[in-house]
Amino acid sequence: MIARRDLAARVASVEDLTRTCFRLELTCREPVVAVPGQFGMLRCGAELDPLLRRAFSFAGVRQVGEGWVVEMHIKEVGKGTTLLRRLAPGARTSLLAPLGNGFTLAGLSGGRLALVAGGIGLPPVLFAAEVLAAEGRPFDLFFGAARASELYEIDRLAAATAAVGGELGLCTDDGSRGEAGVVTGALERRLAGGREIGRVLACGPDPMLRALGRLATARGLDAELSLEEPMACGVGVCLGCVVELEDGSLVPSCKEGPVFPVRRLGERWRS
Amino acid sequence: MTPDLRTAVGDLRLANPVLTASGTFGYGLDLEDLCPPERLGGIVTKGLSPLSRRGNQPPRIAETAAGMLNAIGLQNIGVEAFCSDVLPELRRRSVTVVVNVFGESPAAYREVIARCERAAGVAAYELNVSCPNVSAGGIEFGHRPAALASLTAACRAETGKPLWVKLSPNAPDLVGTAQAAVDGGADALSLINTLRALAIDAVARRPVLQRGYGGLSGPAIKPVALRMLWEVHRALPSVPLVGIGGIETGQDVAEFLLAGASAVQVGTAVFRDPAAPLRILGELERFCAAQGVAAVGELIGGLQWL
Numbered sequence: 001m002i003a004r005r006d007l008a009a010r011v012a013s014v015e016d017l018t019r020t021c022f023r024l025e026l027t028c029r030e031p032v033v034a035v036p037g038q039f040g041m042l043r044c045g046a047e048l049d050p051l052l053r054r055a056f057s058f059a060g061v062r063q064v065g066e067g068w069v070v071e072m073h074i075k076e077v078g079k080g081t082t083l084l085r086r087l088a089p090g091a092r093t094s095l096l097a098p099l100g101n102g103f104t105l106a107g108l109s110g111g112r113l114a115l116v117a118g119g120i121g122l123p124p125v126l127f128a129a130e131v132l133a134a135e136g137r138p139f140d141l142f143f144g145a146a147r148a149s150e151l152y153e154i155d156r157l158a159a160a161t162a163a164v165g166g167e168l169g170l171c172t173d174d175g176s177r178g179e180a181g182v183v184t185g186a187l188e189r190r191l192a193g194g195r196e197i198g199r200v201l202a203c204g205p206d207p208m209l210r211a212l213g214r215l216a217t218a219r220g221l222d223a224e225l226s227l228e229e230p231m232a233c234g235v236g237v238c239l240g241c242v243v244e245l246e247d248g249s250l251v252p253s254c255k256e257g258p259v260f261p262v263r264r265l266g267e268r269w270r271s
Numbered sequence: 272m273t274p275d276l277r278t279a280v281g282d283l284r285l286a287n288p289v290l291t292a293s294g295t296f297g298y299g300l301d302l303e304d305l306c307p308p309e310r311l312g313g314i315v316t317k318g319l320s321p322l323s324r325r326g327n328q329p330p331r332i333a334e335t336a337a338g339m340l341n342a343i344g345l346q347n348i349g350v351e352a353f354c355s356d357v358l359p360e361l362r363r364r365s366v367t368v369v370v371n372v373f374g375e376s377p378a379a380y381r382e383v384i385a386r387c388e389r390a391a392g393v394a395a396y397e398l399n400v401s402c403p404n405v406s407a408g409g410i411e412f413g414h415r416p417a418a419l420a421s422l423t424a425a426c427r428a429e430t431g432k433p434l435w436v437k438l439s440p441n442a443p444d445l446v447g448t449a450q451a452a453v454d455g456g457a458d459a460l461s462l463i464n465t466l467r468a469l470a471i472d473a474v475a476r477r478p479v480l481q482r483g484y485g486g487l488s489g490p491a492i493k494p495v496a497l498r499m500l501w502e503v504h505r506a507l508p509s510v511p512l513v514g515i516g517g518i519e520t521g522q523d524v525a526e527f528l529l530a531g532a533s534a535v536q537v538g539t540a541v542f543r544d545p546a547a548p549l550r551i552l553g554e555l556e557r558f559c560a561a562q563g564v565a566a567v568g569e570l571i572g573g574l575q576w577l
Contacts, residue, residue, distance in 0.1 A: 003304065004304065004305070005305075006305065006544070006545065006546060043543075048337040048489075048490045048519065049336050049337045050334060051334060051337055051338060051339060051489050051490070051539070051542075051543060052334050052339065052542060052543060053543065096305075096545065229329065230330060230332060230333075230334075232332050232334075232339060232341075232539075232542040233295075233541065233542040233545070235301070235302060235305075235545060236297065236301060237294075237295060237296055237297040237301050237302060237541065237542075238294075238295065238332065238341070238343070238542055239294075239326060239331070239343045239346050240329075240331045240332035240341060240343070241329070241331075241332075242326070242329050242331065242346075243329075244328075248325075249325065250325055250326055250328075250329070250346065
């Protein structure tokens, strides 16, 4: 396991992805090594309000010259994310990373790997897609959003899937691009069409993840969900971000997750 | 000259006045890679009960302006797991360990202490009689002076080690409960626990927390904590105090010492910055050096009141 550290970071760029979402790239001098699904706790500013850091899954980590660049996609929803959107290149911040457990990319025994993302749940899915593409391991990817203007990074997703001969399935709730309807519907149609799916890796809004949890449970599919819970510390001491497991226990998502196999999760995620 | 950071809470000598607050630093080793516990004055464990506890249903936390609410519900691994799996390593590292004790009855509090007494490595106990987030135990003792005196006396009978009582800021009579804890045999008082508070989701028209109310912590509560600490110090000047409440900087520590604390606990700041206790300790040292304070003991109770 890679040791977590509180990394000194500088803003490399802030760039709009959609009307509400933006890409934030940070540069760190110390090495950043993370697997898709892992996250970091990012300081929003130097002041006491907002008090807490914000948790973001990585969309990618790469070495550039002497430094390491960490890519995050962030939806502006409140004071902290508004401050982050206004950061200027060169601004200093700190990133506690890498944290949590990522997706299981290896060890697929049969069938295809399906990556599923909804809205701002794309970052860990994009990260997984680019890692898999670089390693030449096939997968299909399904990405859904409310409308066409909220689908983003399509070129990168198309390149990653094309590199391994996989399908890129786009969906919008209003039918303005790709298949009309929710992204889980697209996956169900592939299954109904006879596609063998060996594992599903997913990140997105709760209703999407719960639908996938039900689908995976009903069909006995191996599936992993990256959950989003409000976090204070990100390192397992505040016990604020608990998720209920199948045995009824409540465990911190930051430490035991944020990626959980569906079979470990409680009823909420499976029925 | 390097300031002398040593202090003492009653008979308990500490290498420096900065400890971690219960519920913010796990059991002492959870963040050892980011903040080595042996470099602190001590650690206060997550509240330990006789058996493990599952805690409250989420959502358990809500961020507020310069603060946060929590309603964790004393989720913990239980005293047995702590004594067998964690305490030996804390002892090996010479960490000063204060066990925060919680029970739903006086017998349960005694049971936790009795189990720790059979182990080695506990420096002191802190009775949690002020958690606002559980339905049984805790506050029913912390808000009623007679019950608190009796609970403290029952715990006193179990140990000769320093016994601290962590006071509730929500009690109707702060000084009365402080006096009751001392009457029951407490060696020191720590204050304050979180302030009972409410966060509302206006769109959903519901409380943010599943439990409704929660406890407010963070820099927002620091002035309240300082006021309460000073009130108790003025009323009971000979009782050692441990200050808690929104400490974020070394200068904050100095303020608590001036108000009468012999040591402090850093809590919510750890969530912002896991190494905050060490950073704050460094800042305190520099504050003392800059102010010509040769030893932190000079600050304790040194507030010049009007």
